Amino acid sequence: MPHSGSPSSTAQASFAASATPQLQQWIDQQRLAGVQDGALLTAMVAAGWNTDVARLALLPATTHDAAVALPEPDLAGEPCAIDVGDRQVPVLMAMTAPRVVLFGQILTDAECAAIIAAARPRLSRSLTVETTSGGEEINADRTSDGMFFQRGEIPLVQQLEERIARLLNWPLENGEGLQVLRYGPGAEYKPHHDYFDPAEPGTPSILRRGGQRVGTLLIYLNEPERGGATVFPEVPLQVVPQRGHAVFFSYDRPHPATRTLHGGAPVIRGEKWIATKWLRQGRFD
Ligand SMILES: O=C(O)CCC(=O)C(=O)O
């Protein structure tokens, strides 16, 4: 069994960073010898490979050939906060598989209120990108109201986008327009992935503009009284909304093995407002 370094400690969510060509070769040999994937997975985990890395190594080669660059905060040296130019954003929690990082105030209370005020008059029932055609549709799984700002549409949005670009080391031009959502009591966003499903016929046309989504930053603009957490049911992890805080997650391939399934739990009392920045592989023009 090929083995390099200590995979379980060094494994990032990124397969490219952790699996080796030797591992891939070994898998190919075992398969040729008739060993089933279930047995391969068990053997890799027993040999010390991180389970997620092992699962990803078993995917078809075309899904993980190229090393995918990802948005990622610079946490080298274990900083308590990250300098984003005009403020310091506290780092509150980080995990590697899935890659999830929780940040403290990226926006002040006043900035959150200003974004809500600018978005409120433009809200309408949320649409999701309809992957069968590439158009947009009303989705029963998503009962919030929403709107999009154009990139840089107002100075505060521009400022936020510059902070996000510095925080996540990702070009501002690769970000979609900021989306603002309001959930009233009972409203939710059922668990889903943010990448576009390669199996859907509408996906190629969506990908022509900027490529795949590779990361998401959800910013909480207020606190509901009860409910409304962002949940990652496979981890499992529950992120409680706190005004100005933000949760980041990335996915190096459009595949459930990234374990980035997530949703907005129903709001029980009060309202929940969030701003979402989706990050694409390339320029989103
Ligand atoms: O409301 C939430 O916490 C989740 C929102 C979400 O998943 C999204 O906007 O893609």
Ligand SMILES: [Fe+2]
């Ligand atoms: Fe999402």
